[in-house]
Amino acid sequence: MRGTDERTGSLFSYVDLEARVRSDHPLRPIRALVKEALAGLERDFAALYSSVGRPSIPPERLLRAMLLQAFYSIRSERQLMERLDFDLLFRWFVGLGIDDPTWDHSIFSKNRDRLLEGDIAARFLSAVLAQPRVKRLLSSEHFSVDGTLIEAWASMKSFKPKDGSGPPGDPPSSGGRNAEADFRGEKRSNETHASTTDPDARLYRKGPGMEAKLAFLGHALMENRSGLLVDACLTRVSGHAERIAALAMIEAHADRPRPITLGADRGYDAEDFVNELRSMNVRPHVAQNLARRRGGSAIDRRTTRHPGYAASQRIRKRIEEGFGWMKAVAGLDRPKLRGVDRVGWAFTFAAAAYNLVRLPKLLAGAT
Template identity: 55%
Template sequence: MRGTDETSGSLFSYVDLEARIPARHPLRKIRQVVNDALASLDAEFEALYTDFGRPSIAPERLIRASLLQILFSVRSERQLMEQMQYNLLFRWFVGLGIDDQVWVPTVFTKNRDRLLTTEMSRKVMAAILAHREVAPLLSDEHFSVDGTLVKAWASMKSFQPKAEGAPPEEDGPGDPHEHDTPAKDQPAQSEPETEPMPRATHQHRNAEVDFRGEKRSNATHVSTTDPEARLYKKSPGTGATLCFMGHALMENRCGLIVQGDLTQADGHAERRAALDMIHRHSPGSTRRLTLGADKGYDAAGFVADLRKACVTPHVAQKSRYSAIDGRTTRHKRYSQSIKHRKRIEEAFGWAKTVGGAAQTMYRGLERVRSRFILTMAANNLARLPRLLAT
């Protein structure tokens, strides 16, 4: 018998959201770990809020929603709020009932910016790693470190000469000091007009700009969109872009990220961040640690600092003038570290293709750093269902 195609709205629903989520859905394990981690941070959340005034969005729900945005590649908070209107899976994960009202996007972003600072993002990551099911997966002796560029939310057109009287800023080591290209034979494109045309007669358009022959550096120019972004290129043969530099410290057993950081881009940022992260993760460790890294970390000063901190530098050797000698390379664990360190690129690849870290949507070093660390925590969560199942 053929069924009828008729729509009749139900006045009441007697099916709970919990029953609508498949029993083997990966988000069930992720939600359990996140809820336990947030419960351990209850005292931290309590200290951030006063006992009077209008109630804000619960910090637990803010963090769950932010993690959900990263895990499902939702590009904006407005789109996230829109999907939470009709996506029962999103409502269940965040903790909203089927009849609960979704927040206004601007209210959500303002509450999130006040809560998710760099320190809070680090505490969330640490609480997840300290979970009773996650902690046994971690190695406490063998680590790897690397860095990646995070494109800033600023175009090259915003990289303008500094105002007269502003103190000059020296380029960081390894910065492209001057970026100039031989001028073309053809004349440059005209500059955008200073006075906008009336909308009634002309359509507003982002004018083209020709940068050929113009010398620009961090010492003489600054971005008007994000002044903390720096013009930098990590490898020869590539173009310099306005960016930040993200850093990650990975344990070598399961490849989980245990520390994250983000700094302004310069030639020494990776090595400085590596020392900060290893000291932050294992302060005053009595065990002999190992740290794998690529050739960019093969510098005499960095290797000496690691040895002083009782960390064996398993750094890939340069072809000439390497600071790593036979004392390190003759051991079997050196070759193992060189092999395992490449897995950190998987976390960076996931963060850029899924987590939205290829180009940040935020401005300012503090906001971009807190988001990058939370993205590294989300990368760990995405891998946990399979790791815990095995």
């Protein structure tokens, strides 16, 4: 007998979201890790909210929804709310019932911005790593550091002289919002120009012959045993930003009676950086920059002769996997945020999301 294509509504619904999500779904172990981490942030959340007034979106649900946005490469809050409205899996992960209404995308964004005030992203990253079963996976002696370019959400046309004067040949005002511009022959630098869209962004060229972009620099510290990111931050671009950030991140792990190691690429091969690491009881497993014209490499034979140096140079490249995931999947190739604080928050939160994606398999292999 042929079935009918007509849909009949029912008066009552008895949908159990817990039963709809299969027992071996990849999000189940991630949700358990997130639940434990968020429980440890209870006091931090309480400090951000007033004890009077109308209830807002619970911060736990905000963060779980933002994790889904990173996991599934959802480009905007509007699309996230649309997906949350019909996707039972999303509702289960966030903690919404089948009949609970979703939020307006603008309300969601305003509530999310409150989390910036409490530096919740960095604390969430630490809370995930502080769980006893996760902590057993981490190395406390061997680390790697690297930086990556994060393109700013600002057009090159917004990079204008600080004194307000425009270059000769500016298009007329009737050219519309996206009028044509010719930068040929114009000299622009961070000293004389700034972006009107994102003043925190700086013009930066990653290498010789490459185009300059308005960007930030993201920095991450990885432990070498499991390849998890244990620290992350974002700064304005400069010639010394990577080394300064590396020293700040490794300092928290250097307070040990035994020396630790720090692997890095040849961009960190500077005498002042290497000497500063040694003064902190950190062995600099930095790649040698043999092409340097003045003074040569700061890493000599007393470091490179050890087998651990070769191991650090091999493992340090795994940090690029984290950067690749954060950019290709979590949307950090060009985040739709402005300002070093907002972009930095998103960068650190994406590092926590990357760890959560990898942790279920790591934990399963450790049992």
